[in-house]
Amino acid sequence: MSEQNREPGRTYDQATYAVSDDENEPLLTEKRSDTVEPGDALPDDLTRDELTLPNPEEPELARHYTRLSQMNWSIESGPYPLGSCTMKYNPPVTEDVAADPNAAVHPDRSADSIQGTVGLLAGLQDYLGRIGGMDAVTLQPPAGAAGEFTGIAVARAYHRANGEDRSEVLIPSSAHGTNFATAALAGYDVVELPSGEDGRVDMEALEAAVSEDTAALMLTNPNTVGLFERDIEAIADVVHDAGGLLYYDGANLNALLGRARPGDMGFDIMHYNVHKTFATPHGGGGPGAGPVGVTEELEPYLPNPRVAETGSGYELVESEDAIERVHGFQGNWLVLVKAYAYIARLGDSGLADASAKSVLNANYLAGQVDLAVPYGPFHHEFAATAGDAAAADVAKRMLDFGVHPPTTNWPEMVPEAMLTEPTEIESKQSLDDLAAAFDAALGSTAEERHDAPSRTTARRIDQTNAARDPRLSWQALDGE
Amino acid sequence: MSGSPYAPHTDAETAAMLDAVGAADEAELFDIPDPVAFDGEFGIESRSEQALRRELSGLLAENDDLTEFLGRGHYEHYVPSVVDSLSKRSEFLTSYTQYQPEITQGFLQALFEYQSMLVELTGLEIANCSMYDAATALGEAALLADRVRSADGEVVLVPETLREGKRSVLANYVDGAALRVEEYPTEEGTADIDALDDAVGEETVFVYAETPTVRGCIEPNLAGIGEIADAAGALFCLGSDPVALSILEEPASVGADVVVGEAGVLGLPASYGMGLGLFACKEEFLRQVPGRLVGASEDTEGTRAYTLTLQTREQHIRKQRATSNICTNQAWVALRAAMHAAYLGADGLVDLAEDCVTLAQDLAQDIDDIVGLRAPVDDRHQFREFVVGTDQPAQAVADDLEAEGFAVHVIGQHRLQVCVTDANAHAADDLVAAFEEVAA
Numbered sequence: 007m008s009e010q011n012r013e014p015g016r017t018y019d020q021a022t023y024a025v026s027d028d029e030n031e032p033l034l035t036e037k038r039s040d041t042v043e044p045g046d047a048l049p050d051d052l053t054r055d056e057l058t059l060p061n062p063e064e065p066e067l068a069r070h071y072t073r074l075s076q077m078n079w080s081i082e083s084g085p086y087p088l089g090s091c092t093m094k095y096n097p098p099v100t101e102d103v104a105a106d107p108n109a110a111v112h113p114d115r116s117a118d119s120i121q122g123t124v125g126l127l128a129g130l131q132d133y134l135g136r137i138g139g140m141d142a143v144t145l146q147p148p149a150g151a152a153g154e155f156t157g158i159a160v161a162r163a164y165h166r167a168n169g170e171d172r173s174e175v176l177i178p179s180s181a182h183g184t185n186f187a188t189a190a191l192a193g194y195d196v197v198e199l200p201s202g203e204d205g206r207v208d209m210e211a212l213e214a215a216v217s218e219d220t221a222a223l224m225l226t227n228p229n230t231v232g233l234f235e236r237d238i239e240a241i242a243d244v245v246h247d248a249g250g251l252l253y254y255d256g257a258n259l260n261a262l263l264g265r266a267r268p269g270d271m272g273f274d275i276m277h278y279n280v281h282k283t284f285a286t287p288h289g290g291g292g293p294g295a296g297p298v299g300v301t302e303e304l305e306p307y308l309p310n311p312r313v314a315e316t317g318s319g320y321e322l323v324e325s326e327d328a329i330e331r332v333h334g335f336q337g338n339w340l341v342l343v344k345a346y347a348y349i350a351r352l353g354d355s356g357l358a359d360a361s362a363k364s365v366l367n368a369n370y371l372a373g374q375v376d377l378a379v380p381y382g383p384f385h386h387e388f389a390a391t392a393g394d395a396a397a398a399d400v401a402k403r404m405l406d407f408g409v410h411p412p413t414t415n416w417p418e419m420v421p422e423a424m425l426t427e428p429t430e431i432e433s434k435q436s437l438d439d440l441a442a443a444f445d446a447a448l449g450s451t452a453e454e455r456h457d458a459p460s461r462t463t464a465r466r467i468d469q470t471n472a473a474r475d476p477r478l479s480w481q482a483l484d485g486e
Numbered sequence: 487m488s489g490s491p492y493a494p495h496t497d498a499e500t501a502a503m504l505d506a507v508g509a510a511d512e513a514e515l516f517d518i519p520d521p522v523a524f525d526g527e528f529g530i531e532s533r534s535e536q537a538l539r540r541e542l543s544g545l546l547a548e549n550d551d552l553t554e555f556l557g558r559g560h561y562e563h564y565v566p567s568v569v570d571s572l573s574k575r576s577e578f579l580t581s582y583t584q585y586q587p588e589i590t591q592g593f594l595q596a597l598f599e600y601q602s603m604l605v606e607l608t609g610l611e612i613a614n615c616s617m618y619d620a621a622t623a624l625g626e627a628a629l630l631a632d633r634v635r636s637a638d639g640e641v642v643l644v645p646e647t648l649r650e651g652k653r654s655v656l657a658n659y660v661d662g663a664a665l666r667v668e669e670y671p672t673e674e675g676t677a678d679i680d681a682l683d684d685a686v687g688e689e690t691v692f693v694y695a696e697t698p699t700v701r702g703c704i705e706p707n708l709a710g711i712g713e714i715a716d717a718a719g720a721l722f723c724l725g726s727d728p729v730a731l732s733i734l735e736e737p738a739s740v741g742a743d744v745v746v747g748e749a750g751v752l753g754l755p756a757s758y759g760m761g762l763g764l765f766a767c768k769e770e771f772l773r774q775v776p777g778r779l780v781g782a783s784e785d786t787e788g789t790r791a792y793t794l795t796l797q798t799r800e801q802h803i804r805k806q807r808a809t810s811n812i813c814t815n816q817a818w819v820a821l822r823a824a825m826h827a828a829y830l831g832a833d834g835l836v837d838l839a840e841d842c843v844t845l846a847q848d849l850a851q852d853i854d855d856i857v858g859l860r861a862p863v864d865d866r867h868q869f870r871e872f873v874v875g876t877d878q879p880a881q882a883v884a885d886d887l888e889a890e891g892f893a894v895h896v897i898g899q900h901r902l903q904v905c906v907t908d909a910n911a912h913a914a915d916d917l918v919a920a921f922e923e924v925a926a
């Protein structure tokens with residue numbers, strides 16, 4: 007336990023550029039716009055009448071976006087301990103590698119003429135296979151949820167090939183929303199599994215739910231409160247005995263690097279979330295990549311094309327049994343280059359150290375913060391409860407103390423949850439600052455928390471009005 | 487053993503932290519049963535930054551240095567340096583989704599501006615923050631149709647020329663909703679209106695057309711397609727991109743209900759097919775839109791502020807009843823596209839789009855002048871690209887061109903496709919000279 011109400015290590019003032027009381031940085035359209043008519047390259051009946059868009063000069067453009075950037079929190083601004091999101095430092099060297107002019111190729115080039123590109127993809131397929139303990143990997147899915155869709159479509163194809171019409175996917179109630187939405191997208195009914203008292207899969211509930219309708223069980227391990235599913239072998243047996251497949255949501259793989267592999271636990275299908283585990287930048291919400299690994303038995307169902315090594319080089323190969331595609335081309339290539347670079351930079355020892363330090367950091371931070379953590383032993387993240395305080399308000403107050411708050415109010419099994427994942431990149435000093443920010447926010451009065459934040463560009467934003475009266479473009483603001 | 491270069495712990499700090507948590511070493515903190523613990527090695531060697539850069543630039547240098555005249559869904563326009571330098575500011579690049587809007591106003595405003603530009607370009611009231619690419623945006627649009635159409639048809643109609651990658655993704659997305667993809671005939675590279683009219687029936691929920699089409703043809707009768715779809719109670723979805731839309735007919739004016747397409751034509755250089763899915767639709771579908779939406783609101787001081795909104799549509803709240811499973815999307819690519827569009831402005835975009843018409847026209851003319859080649863094959867106005875007829879087997883011509891340093895598409899026994907934009911126009915004369923060498 008920490009001392010009560012320790013002073014925050016620092017406070018934080020975010021840039022504002024208010025030119026009026028009504029707004030911070032004006033919209034581009036409020037600065038300078040032009041209306042232009044198409045010329046005479048095409049006949050009038052094929053063209054629009056006119057186009058109106060902002061027309062900033064380059065120096066104005068540079069200032070606009072620089073100002074916007076200064077009103078934005080990032081991993082290089084400070085701690086970003088969003089649970090389940092694995093916000094790691096994004097090494098700039100990976101950007102430089104991806105910016106190689108030779109990486110800028112068109113997807114319809116013959117494999118022969120881009121041996122560098124397909125060679126790199128083959129290398130990444132191989133690395134990911136080893137890290138996850140999987141026999142075959144596709145790099146096509148452009149994010150985690152797309153990886154889930156790929157994986158569940160593979161399961162669907164497998165069951166269909168066996169002449170089986172299975173209709174259900176089992177998902178623990180603590181799972182991420184994408185798991186449920188993915189199962190529905192693939193046409194399955196969702197069967198929600200309640201969590202056991204210890205925060206893990208409840209074996210009895212699982213056995214009761216599994217049936218010949220079970221297509222797959224989707225699991226995250228460590229689960230979304232950071233606990234390792236200790237019964238994983240028994241879970242795999244139950245699902246497999248019923249003819250179902252076991253799917254691994256790779257969001258929390260950072261905790262296991264070099265210590266356990268989904269393939270060794272009985273998982274048949276997994277996705278890797280490279281924008282989490284392998285430190286490719288989140289870019290404010292993508293692009294990411296969600297490669298999918300499978301066992302040998304399921305390899306034929308992976309989407310076309312895949313990269314294979316031949317005697318003389320690399321080629322793109324197709325399988326007759328492949329599911330339909332999940333991306334128009336080969337996925338988010340530039341993200342895949344960065345993932346390869348990150349893995350190669352760390353190697354075995356760096357990857358194992360990442361999991362070690364991420365788990366050490368979470369445990370150390372939890373011990374420094376004055377909050378109860380109902381479930382343990384946790385790994386890379388912990389779900390603290392804000393108790394009598396509203397987690398969302400505590401989070402807003404933390405913004406004033408130079409840190410980003412954790413994920414709040416999820417998973418629901420922890421009341422007023424503050425799901426915290428510091429990752430391996432925070433130092434002891436930084437974790438102490440983070441703990442001080444937690445405690446200062448908790449030590450604030452309810453009123454102070456309710457009125458927070460006060461040092462950010464925007465004060466508390468009215469969410470209700472945003473949804474009730476949607477204004478989703480500057481056109482919709484006309485007259486304001 | 488060296489650790490992660492990005493874990494800043496000194497040995498003394500690690501020891502102090504282990505002491506604080508009461509563990510002898512880090513391994514003690516892992517609660518992994520022995521039978522599933524991994525004690526092997528991956529066999530991945532750790533590289534220094536320098537070695538890594540040498541290795542990967544060496545590997546990528548194995549790509550042949552060809553001048554690409556390639557399109558068919560993935561296009562390159564010159565991306566100005568300022569887009570690179572601004573978008574790579576770490577405040578943008580290394581931020582997460584805007585779950586705390588008070589501290590992420592910058593990105594939210596940039597996405598709001600992106601949405602607004604698409605509203606202007608499409609004439610539709612709603613644009614989302616992005617889908618993964620044009621193909622997944624098309625899949626999502628078909629599912630939107632399934633949700634909003636009261637008729638319970640199951641057919642999704644697409645042109646027979648649709649790029650295979652798009653058709654396949656669409657088929658994957660609609661499988662779970664028990665919809666079926668069917669094709670309608672085309673002529674001269676665009677919709678065969680009479681055949682389309684015949685193909686549309688009670689069971690049709692969704693009619694998709696593109697302009698320009700995958701063969702680079704500008705669709706001459708969009709309004710006609712819209713009327714056919716409308717008469718059948720089907721949704722009319724138009725595929726295009728923000729450069730083409732700068733001069734082509736405004737989608738809203740031809741009756742489009744949804745616009746999808748590849749917005750990565752702005753902001754992204756050639757990236758091996760990585761894209762930015764454009765998604766815009768009519769306001770009446772607001773509560774059924776897939777993906778993220780940024781809206782304007784006010785903070786407690788009455789200052790305008792931006793926030794992700796209408797999130798009850800999304801998976802983290804609505805779970806299996808969400809409008810889509812999408813979470814991470816292509817936000818940073820959308821940021822780059824908005825920067826590029828702002829850099830060009832209305833006049834720059836219109837000029838660029840006009841160049842896409844005249845460059846294609848001029849190059850087709852030059853190729854058509856060569857004995858043994860005909861271009862464009864389709865009797866349509868072309869945008870960026872066009873089909874070339876060859877007397878020689880097309881594959882042989884393409885191989886010979888590759889030996890001369892050029893890449894073009896082979897799309898049939900005697901059919902090539904060639905794409906020209908501001909990014910490769912400087913080499914168009916050289917391509918023509920190479921064609922002269924190899925085509926006769």
Ligand SMILES: Cc1ncc(COP(=O)(O)O)c(C=O)c1O
Nearest residue numbers: 090149150151182184257813814
């Ligand atoms: C546990 C879990 N599963 C799935 C996802 C979805 O991944 P993505 O956002 O890459 O689609 C996330 C991340 O947001 C997650 O935390």
